[in-house]
Amino acid sequence: MNTRDMVYVALFAAVVAVLGLFPPIVLPVVAVPITAQSLGVMVAGSVLGARRGGLAILLFLILVAVGVPILAGGRGGFGVLLGPGGGFLLSWPIAAFLIGLMVERNWRRLNIVVAFLINVIGGILFVYACGVPWVAVFAEIGLGKALIGSLGFIPGDLVKAAIAALVAVTLKRAYPIIEVRQSPAAE
């Protein structure tokens, strides 16, 4: 990793922190408050690619764990990782990595639909695949009940995947960070 990569990683971790300060939006139908922070996970992977995107989110989680109150709602400390929602949070760095990997692999044909699907797979399916069993195990409730309890967040997450896809294709044109790395001649 060169200096520029490190700067991208650090600044995106800061962006994710800032997104947590954005007041939660309550969706009209399901009445579940959604925060913009998990949008940051999708955006970090989509814009920075696998390695840097995953690291940015890991960096963010380390800061949360050591007690910087940057998790949405001003929370921080190891406790948030040990609580019922810990599985969702811990899946984030891998989710960003997976999204980044899929974006890198599909870079040339990346359009809004492809980017949306990538974010749904990495940012929703994978995150729930980690987060729901965690709730089920730690709270000792069945997988089914844990899943039902989490479904209310899906509509908000779909909106976020769409926003992340829009950001990904816009920045691909304006600031193609991923391609810069793939063609060493440009550096």
Next chain:
Amino acid sequence: MIEVSNVSHRFGERVVLKDIDLTITERRVAIIGSNGSGKSTFVRLLNGLLLPERGSVRVAGLDTRKDAKAVRRKVGFVFQDPDSQIVMPLVEEDIAFGLKNLRLDRQRIARKVDAVLGRYGLEPLRHQATHTLSGGEKQLLALSSVLVLEPEIIVFDEPTTLLDLRNKRRILTILDELPQTAIVVSHDLDMLDGFERVLVFDDGRVVMDGPPTAAIPHYLGLMA
């Protein structure tokens, strides 16, 4: 001494510097020119932040291409916006950052940090978070963080553009008293009085090279 020999540079298709050939031995050199004239690119060649596409840049005999590390030790760089130049959360940590890169031992770092904090009146702010400083204090910190490295040459990229009059004067006073060579990019013609040499850039070339009395009218002519 800085020797710039036959330097040309492009960003993609756009030619930003054309055949620049000059030697700098003076202690105070100013660089003026309109936006996009190539002056920012030029000064970034002087400490190896950019390597010239053609030609060579030598600082005290060291080629920026071959001896990048040694050149960076000799040439300090103060940027226009201190907000993207201050890298650490606390004032004293930021001043220590460059010293740590030099791998000095803890005591020497502490001594040098103390000296600079004292000299530029930052001592009361030592433990303060850098984001809470005022604009003038930030520029003073950015400058101190470079001066603590004791470079032989300091490049300033529009150091006063974002400052109010009082803070501008404070920075100019410090600049005036520096024993080192200073190369200053500026839009601010008032500050050029004490300079020995002024380079006027236009469209990637040096179109005028002389004392302020000759260079400033030429520059104003270009702008008209």
Next chain:
Amino acid sequence: MTLGLYVHRETPIHRVPAAVKVLTLVAAGVGVFLVPNPLWLVPALAAVVGLMVLARVPLGETLRQLRPVAVLIVVIFLVHGWFTSWTLGFLVVLRFAVLLLLALLVTFTTRISEMIEVLERGFRPLAVFGVNPEKLSLMLSLTLRFIPLLFEKFQEIREAQRARGLDRNILALLMPLLIKTLKMAGDLTDAIDARGYDPDRKPTDR
């Protein structure tokens, strides 16, 4: 460090080395799942609360940190009550309570800088796998430095978009923030390099 939940007090808990606190937390994380009888968790919870009193942690902030997770835990408790058994619900809630309060105690009584030092020491063995702890530490500092700055930029963008009625539109806020961030990344990279930072140097080089 101004950011953080640390609250300075002169208590024995504050003087416990950060590494010990983190290890205790890890041990507790395993321990709460190994106790065969939920009743054993009652004295454990009492002990943690006792330590919190001893450390004089701020009550208001404690409640504020616990509120979002408390809702979730109550729901879990009720789900157990209705579908499985109240005893199991009680066990699960006790487990979370012990862990969350202990974690909060650590967070309130340990400086972020100490915590980061512990992590750096913890990451040092990873250098074998190409993880450079010095790079990690620089990135952590950069992030801490830039959170307040990016927050300021975010507020400026929000003010500007409010005039156009777009201040609740996350895309209209996120795009300008990202563009500003990416522009800043270029300048910041130059500034770090200009002060002699060498990313390729091995941690042991002198």
